[in-house]
Amino acid sequence: MNNHSAFDTFMRAAFGMEPGGKTCNQLETIATTLSLDRGKIAPLDRSIDQIACITRGATKLAVHASGDREQIVAFHFAGDIVSIPSDGSHIYVMTSLVETELLVFPAREFFDQASAESTMARSLFDRLPAALNRCREKAVALGRMSAHERLAGFLTGMAERVGKRVGERIVLNLPMSRQDIGDSLGMTIETVSRQLGAMRKAGLIETRGRSQIVLRDIRELAKRAGHAKQANKKPPKNFEI
Amino acid sequence: MNNHSAFDTFMRAAFGMEPGGKTCNQLETIATTLSLDRGKIAPLDRSIDQIACITRGATKLAVHASGDREQIVAFHFAGDIVSIPSDGSHIYVMTSLVETELLVFPAREFFDQASAESTMARSLFDRLPAALNRCREKAVALGRMSAHERLAGFLTGMAERVGKRVGERIVLNLPMSRQDIGDSLGMTIETVSRQLGAMRKAGLIETRGRSQIVLRDIRELAKRAGHAKQANKKPPKNFEI
DNA sequence: TGCATTCATTGATCTGGATCAAAGACCATT
C-alpha cells in the first residue's frame, strides 16, 4: 500500500518537499492510497474533510442535488489536489472517469503538517487561491455566459490541461461523457450536443468517436468563450455561420 | 495610517496571532489601509495578486464581463479575508457597499509571511478551503437552481452572516441593491423583484423600504433553497401559494 | 463478426427567465 519512494517522489513533485523529511514521513502515516477502476465512486469517509491528491487518471467532483441531477464542481487530473468538504448543505462525491490512483489525507492532519512545514505551506498558498479562482471563473461562466460560450470556454480550458498539439490542431481525448460536460456547465446533454454541432458546422472542431475532439481554431474558440451574455447588443444572436 | 494596536488587534482576531510578534510587525510594513465611502471601487494595484481584510463595512467582489454586466463573485463583511487575483481572463473589481475600511497586502509577501508562521498558516488553511466551498455552493446554485431557489438560498445565507433575530423573525439590513443581488445570483433585477414578490405573497418575507427584508419563515425558505432544478418531477412547477 | 446496450445526435415543442416598457415607491435635498 505504501511505496516509500513513490510517495516521496509525489511529495516532491506536488509540494517541492525534500524526500525523507519528518513532515513527509508523518504525512505518509496518515495517507491512504486508493486505486479506482473507471467510473467508481471514491470510498471516502464523509464524516471529516479530506484532501485528495490525484497521482494518476482523472476524476470529477460533484455535488449531488436532490433528484437525478448533479452539478460537477471540478474535474481533476494527475497532479491536482482536491479539497473535499464533509459539511455544507450538499454531499460531495468524487468519481473516477478512468482508471485512477489517488492519495487521501484527513484534511485536519494534512493542514496541521502543512502549517509546520513552510515549504509545503508556501506551495499550498499558491494552489488554494488558484483553485478558488478557477471556481470563480466557473461561477462567472454559469451566471453570465451562454451555452455556446460555456462550451467554448470548456474546450479551451481542457486544451490547456490535457490538450496535445498535433501540427496546427489541438487534440483532446476527453475522459468525460457528454452528460458530465453538461453537468459541469449547467446544461443538458442535448444542448451540449447541439452546440458542438454548431461548432462542427462552423469548422472550429471535429469530433471523432465519443471521446476525441480536435480543435481546429483555438483562437476563435477562445474569442467565443470570452464574451458575456448580454455583452454587445450589435452582433447577431447566434454563432452559426 | 498605521495604528499599531488596532493592527495587532485585527491580526489577533483574524488569525489568532499574538500581537507584537515579528510576523505581525513585518506584515504591518507591507499593509495598506484603505477607507472607502459607499460605492467606491477599491484602488488596487492590478499587476499583482492582493489579499484584502475587511475591518469594517461590506464589499462586493465582481468580475467585469464585457458589455454592461458583471458577475458578483462574493460579498464580504467585517472579518472576511478576500483573495483578489490579478491574472485570469477577467478583471476583478472590489467595490464598497457601505462605508468600509480594509487592509490590503500584496499576496506574495502575505503568503511568504504566513508560511513562516504556523499559527497564521493554520488559520488560513481553515479559511481558504471554506472560501472555496462557498464558491462551489455558488456554482451549484448558478448551475442547477431556479431563480426562486437561488433567492431563497441568498436570503438564508445572508441571515447567517448578517441577520438579527427579533422575536420569531430575522431582520436583514442588506447593504446591496437589487441590481447587486441579481448580479450575484445570475439573474435580472426584474426577476429578483418578482421572486421577492412571490415570497411576500406567500407570507415568507416582508420588505421594508429598499434595504430591509424581514424573514418570517426561515425554515420554509431553507427548504425552498435546497432543491435542485429538475429534482422531483411530482410537485407543481412554481411556489406561488 | 454481429448483436446489444449505452451514448450521442437531431427534431419538435414548451417554458422560465430575459428583455422591453411603464408606473410606482423611496430618499435626499431644498
Added chain:
DNA sequence: AATGGTCTTTGATCCAGATCAATGAATGCA
C-alpha cells in the same frame, strides 16, 4: 412639504435552452 432622481415593482412579449421523443452512432461482449 414639494421636487427630482434613483431604485423597485409590475406587466407584456420574446427567446435560449429545457423537455419530450425518436433516430443514429460507437463501443463492449459473445
